[in-house]
Amino acid sequence: GAGVSQSPSNKVTEKGKDVELRCDPISGHTALYWYRQSLGQGLEFLIYFQGNSAPDKSGLPSDRFSAERTGGSVSTLTIQRTQQEDSAVYLCASSFAKPYEQYFGPGTRLTVT
Amino acid sequence: GENVEQHPSTLSVQEGDSAVIKCTYSDSASNYFPWYKQELGKGPQLIIDIRSNVGEKKDQRIAVTLNKTAKHFSLHITETQPEDSAVYFCAASRQTGANNLFFGTGTRLTVIP
Numbered sequence: 001g002a003g004v005s006q007s008p009s010n011k012v013t014e015k016g017k018d019v020e021l022r023c024d025p026i027s028g029h030t031a032l033y034w035y036r037q038s039l040g041q042g043l044e045f046l047i048y049f050q051g052n053s054a055p056d057k058s059g060l061p062s063d064r065f066s067a068e069r070t071g072g073s074v075s076t077l078t079i080q081r082t083q084q085e086d087s088a089v090y091l092c093a094s095s096f097a098k099p100y101e102q103y104f105g106p107g108t109r110l111t112v113t
Numbered sequence: 114g115e116n117v118e119q120h121p122s123t124l125s126v127q128e129g130d131s132a133v134i135k136c137t138y139s140d141s142a143s144n145y146f147p148w149y150k151q152e153l154g155k156g157p158q159l160i161i162d163i164r165s166n167v168g169e170k171k172d173q174r175i176a177v178t179l180n181k182t183a184k185h186f187s188l189h190i191t192e193t194q195p196e197d198s199a200v201y202f203c204a205a206s207r208q209t210g211a212n213n214l215f216f217g218t219g220t221r222l223t224v225i226p
């Protein structure tokens with residue numbers, strides 16, 4: 001079946017601009033996660049959504065980062081006033097139940113110039 | 114929170130040899146330990162996982178062992194093939210009190226034909 005999809009696959013933006021990254025989870029998965037992967041590093045947790053519950057935002061690095069999940073499915077990660085240190089690959093994952101068996105999308109590579 | 118350390122950071126083996134990657138974790142309450150394989154330009158792919166009620170799990174050429182007393186777990190790949198070349202990540206989490214996976218920093222495995 002269809003896996004997790006993300007768009008765009010690549011995004012180049014100028015410092016100070018806002019960007020939106022999209023994630024379509026696997027159908028039926030109630031849990032959705034965003035992670036950030038900087039060059040040569042492991043995955044850093046950003047935010048978690050589960051059904052209609054309030055999201056766990058404990059991993060967001062600053063108030064420039066926000067995310068929403070509409071209708072319990074598609075999620076959008078927004079980064080306002082982008083900085084060069086925001087350059088990374090942003091990965092989305094989904095699962096039936098947290099935190100087990102998370103399936104990842106291909107990621108969005110963000111480059112801030 | 115949980116801290117996962119992974120070694121080695123790079124590993125080169127001859128085709129047909131075995132490869133072993135080791136991880137340690139700090140939170141004794143962690144009970145779920147997945148391994149992911151990430152190929153260039155792709156998202157991490159879940160290849161095997163183990164839960165704390167078992168000590169070993171095998172899937173064809175891949176096996177994972179868990180020592181809860183010592184808080185470490187390992188990935189074993191036998192009869193390595195060039196297509197096993199990738200970056201491997203270990204992770205740890207627990208079902209309650211955590212919403213995300215905590216990842217190691219990755220091991221770049223190169224299988225030399």
